[in-house]
Amino acid sequence: MARKILTEYINVPGIETFDVYRKQGGYNAVEKALKTMTPEEVVEEAKKSGIRGRGGAGFPMGMKWGFLAKPEGVPRYLVCNADESEPGTFKDHHLMKCLPHLLIEGMIISSYALGAKKSFIYVRGELMYVIRILEKAIEEAKAKGFLGKNILGTGYDLELVVQPGGGAYICGEETALLESLEGKRGNPRNKPPFPAVKGLYQSPTVVNNVESIANMSWVINNGGEAYAAIGIGRSAGTKLISASGHIQKPGVYEIELGLSVEEFLNSDEYCGGIRKGHHLKALVAGGSSVPILPAHLIMKTANGEDRLMSYESLSDGGFATGTMLGSGGFIVFDETACIVRNTWNFSRFYHHESCGQCSPCREGTGWMEKVLHRIEHGHGSMHDIDLLVDIAKKIEGNTICPLGDAAAWPIASAVRHFRDEFMWHILHPQEASRPGAVYQGEMALV
Amino acid sequence: MEEVKPQLIKITFDGIEVEVEPGTTIMQAARKIAEADDSQAGLVPPAMCYYKPLPASGGKCRACLVRVAQGSTKDPRPMPKFVPSCITQVQEGMVVENTTNPAVLDTRKSIVEFLLINHPLDCPICDQAGECHLQDFAFEHGSVKTRYEEERRTFEKIDIGPFIQLHMTRCILCYRCVYTADQITNKREHGVMGRGDASEISTYIEKAIDNDFSGNVIDVCPVGALTDKTYRFKNRVWFSKPEDAHCNCDKCSGKVIIWYRGDEVIRITARKNVWGEVNEFICNTCRFERKKTSDWTLEGPTKVKRSSVISANKYRSDLIKKTDFSLRLAATQFKPIDDERAYVTDTETIRHQSIENNDKANHRSLAQNNN
Numbered sequence: 118m119a120r121k122i123l124t125e126y127i128n129v130p131g132i133e134t135f136d137v138y139r140k141q142g143g144y145n146a147v148e149k150a151l152k153t154m155t156p157e158e159v160v161e162e163a164k165k166s167g168i169r170g171r172g173g174a175g176f177p178m179g180m181k182w183g184f185l186a187k188p189e190g191v192p193r194y195l196v197c198n199a200d201e202s203e204p205g206t207f208k209d210h211h212l213m214k215c216l217p218h219l220l221i222e223g224m225i226i227s228s229y230a231l232g233a234k235k236s237f238i239y240v241r242g243e244l245m246y247v248i249r250i251l252e253k254a255i256e257e258a259k260a261k262g263f264l265g266k267n268i269l270g271t272g273y274d275l276e277l278v279v280q281p282g283g284g285a286y287i288c289g290e291e292t293a294l295l296e297s298l299e300g301k302r303g304n305p306r307n308k309p310p311f312p313a314v315k316g317l318y319q320s321p322t323v324v325n326n327v328e329s330i331a332n333m334s335w336v337i338n339n340g341g342e343a344y345a346a347i348g349i350g351r352s353a354g355t356k357l358i359s360a361s362g363h364i365q366k367p368g369v370y371e372i373e374l375g376l377s378v379e380e381f382l383n384s385d386e387y388c389g390g391i392r393k394g395h396h397l398k399a400l401v402a403g404g405s406s407v408p409i410l411p412a413h414l415i416m417k418t419a420n421g422e423d424r425l426m427s428y429e430s431l432s433d434g435g436f437a438t439g440t441m442l443g444s445g446g447f448i449v450f451d452e453t454a455c456i457v458r459n460t461w462n463f464s465r466f467y468h469h470e471s472c473g474q475c476s477p478c479r480e481g482t483g484w485m486e487k488v489l490h491r492i493e494h495g496h497g498s499m500h501d502i503d504l505l506v507d508i509a510k511k512i513e514g515n516t517i518c519p520l521g522d523a524a525a526w527p528i529a530s531a532v533r534h535f536r537d538e539f540m541w542h543i544l545h546p547q548e549a550s551r552p553g554a555v556y557q558g559e560m561a562l563v
Numbered sequence: 564m565e566e567v568k569p570q571l572i573k574i575t576f577d578g579i580e581v582e583v584e585p586g587t588t589i590m591q592a593a594r595k596i597a598e599a600d601d602s603q604a605g606l607v608p609p610a611m612c613y614y615k616p617l618p619a620s621g622g623k624c625r626a627c628l629v630r631v632a633q634g635s636t637k638d639p640r641p642m643p644k645f646v647p648s649c650i651t652q653v654q655e656g657m658v659v660e661n662t663t664n665p666a667v668l669d670t671r672k673s674i675v676e677f678l679l680i681n682h683p684l685d686c687p688i689c690d691q692a693g694e695c696h697l698q699d700f701a702f703e704h705g706s707v708k709t710r711y712e713e714e715r716r717t718f719e720k721i722d723i724g725p726f727i728q729l730h731m732t733r734c735i736l737c738y739r740c741v742y743t744a745d746q747i748t749n750k751r752e753h754g755v756m757g758r759g760d761a762s763e764i765s766t767y768i769e770k771a772i773d774n775d776f777s778g779n780v781i782d783v784c785p786v787g788a789l790t791d792k793t794y795r796f797k798n799r800v801w802f803s804k805p806e807d808a809h810c811n812c813d814k815c816s817g818k819v820i821i822w823y824r825g826d827e828v829i830r831i832t833a834r835k836n837v838w839g840e841v842n843e844f845i846c847n848t849c850r851f852e853r854k855k856t857s858d859w860t861l862e863g864p865t866k867v868k869r870s871s872v873i874s875a876n877k878y879r880s881d882l883i884k885k886t887d888f889s890l891r892l893a894a895t896q897f898k899p900i901d902d903e904r905a906y907v908t909d910t911e912t913i914r915h916q917s918i919e920n921n922d923k924a925n926h927r928s929l930a931q932n933n934n
Binding site: 287302307473474475479481482484485504515516 | 681
């Protein structure tokens with residue numbers, strides 16, 4: 118069995134209640150941090166652990182905390198980004214639903230480290246039942262003296278607020294999240310100033326993902342160095358992966374970073390392999406916004422080494438032969454999946470979710486969706502393929518926030534790796550637009 | 564006491580060195596170059612959403628993207644992405660590439676394309692024609708053809724009051740009018756609803772805009788989405804004669820431009836600077852109600868830029884100097900004809916060739932029909 122950090126006690130009955138969680142050693146880290154450590158020491162532990170942001174960007178969390186400006190007389194805030202809504206990613210949802218106290222414990226420690234007196238958990242509005250679970254857990258923690266005024270008699274006060282979001286994908290982007298939290302329209306802000314200098318209510322703010330924060334209790338209990346020892350190289354620790362698609366056992370798995378993709382995909386402990394009688398066609402390793410990889414690039418990197426589940430190994434070779442770990446949305450396609458239809462589906466999502474603030478994303482996402490719709494429904498022409506790549510190139514890097522990139526990458530990579538499938542759709546409109554029709558390799562092109 | 568002058572920052576913009584105060588944006592530095600030397604006007608990045616008098620505007624349309632080839636003297640690395648010049652502040656030793664970088668011009672061309680996807684080309688009937696920023700932008704940076712074949716978005720008309728006509732179909736969502744309503748009036752009256760390419764400017768559920776300074780949203784709109792109901796369809800802007808004038812107004816500065824057609828006052832607007840930005844906002848009474856010459860003290864003709872369409876009928880066209888930049892752009896778009904064949908002047912040969920070509924065309928169409 119692989120090492121578990123977050124999900125060790127996930128199967129204990131009643132773990133979502135305070136008493137059971139406390140019996141398993143929960144909130145020990147809060148006691149340790151608040152009673153024996155200074156905030157600077159907690160930040161130092163986070164830096165030592167080498168933990169990287171689990172929301173997708175993979176920025177070192179301790180370094181992010183170190184950037185926080187600390188002007189006199191200005192409040193500081195910690196915001197937990199629980200607005201997970203990328204297609205294929207559902208790990209935070211699972212974590213909050215099963216282990217609400219783990220998140221709250223992490224929030225107390227992190228807020229203490231950053232000197233925040235009021236912290237927010239911004240949860241996607243669709244997950245109303247998760248919000249109720251979290252609120253109940255906060256009430257319990259407050260009743261036991263772990264939240265509120267003068268926590269455990271240490272003189273530290275913390276108020277924790279759960280804020281339901283309106284249900285927009287863009288509100289997962291940190292500055293849009295802050296705008297939304299302030300009660301405004303969820304439009305991303307121009308950077309700089311970064312939230313660490315001017316964030317929520319113009320005060321220094323740190324925005325962290327649920328999983329990153331949940332790791333903090335283990336880091337405090339066992340020390341940063343112990344955490345850094347897990348994993349491989351700069352990809353320290355464990356990661357929750359939400360596996361879905363054509364596999365035997367879809368679900369949320371905690372893996373040690375550095376596990377090989379092949380083992381994760383085929384071992385019975387994790388995905389359990391592709392559906393019986395089918396074979397792997399393509400794979401999205403980190404949620405729908407990262408580039409898709411065809412079967413021949415998945416198991417080996419460009420150098421011929423085994424591809425591992427880590428930030429570095431997955432992005433080996435850039436986007437030509439690699440992809441990203443992203444938020445850990447592991448989506449597997451077997452040969453019955455139509456890449457064009459799937460790309461169109463992703464594109465539909467990004468078109469729907471674009472905030473409409475900056476022109477390349479507002480107009481470009483819609484345009485790409487319409488072109489893909491045309492190709493999928495048998496009205497495409499050969500030049501549409503180049504048009505798609507060109508639009509994607511013009512959006513990428515020219516937008517305010519990364520949503521433009523997220524919309525462009527899956528399309529550009531799908532065309533790069535599966536161009537003949539797009540061509541087949543155009544050359545055989547009658548067959549391609551038939552429901553369930555899938556391109557089966559080069560023979561079908563002729 | 565001696566006044567302490569702030570340390571000036573030296574940056575290089577398109578190979579031209581300029582010294583500016585700390586906190587200046589790249590766009591303002593470029594404008595400073597152009598103000599000092601009129602012939603350099605072409606190198607200023609275009610701005611669709613940025614509007615200097617409105618704080619927090621800018622960074623949205625991405626029309627002003629430039630490449631920073633050197634971040635600063637301390638950190639000489641180039642910036643990884645193009646940056647919006649209207650909101651990016653300068654740093655000592657920064658090197659910026661705008662018209663000297665083909666990739667920037669290429670991106671700008673694609674921004675025009677994106678903006679024109681959902682903007683109807685109804686310039687022949689649009690009141691903004693001739694003073695439309697998007698028209699200028701497309702003329703300078705766009706391509707002749709569009710690659711967009713799909714259906715364009717259209718909107719139902721919304722009545723937002725007696726003075727202003729909202730044409731949502733023409734809107735490019737620059738947010739300028741929203742900032743105007745937020746910042747120069749004390750009521751938040753309208754904003755953006757919806758998301759993505761379905762987002763639209765709207766007022767609170769069919770409410771009218773009825774404050775004293777609402778007319779200014781017409782002046783700040785870069786396209787013809789917000790137009791003056793008292794002026795609509797009355798005149799083309801290049802047939803009118805602008806005159807500076809002022810009056811004793813108790814609400815605003817009273818400094819305006821009166822637009823004449825013959826003796827008739829057809830429109831009143833605020834005065835704008837070289838960059839098309841309002842100097843002082845004016846009130847609705849001045850704008851919509853004082854439409855007689857006797858209401859005003861005339862100051863004389865407005866200075867209009869020679870390149871402006873308003874002066875097109877009044878000056879010789881060869882006086883309008885083409886900027887360096889437009890020549891450079893033309894050079895990038897110019898394709899030399901690669902034709903090695905000798906010219907045919909013999910009429911008999913031409914006749915033979917055309918018969919052959921006709922035959923070929925007939926064969927092609929026959930073959931297509933048979934398939």
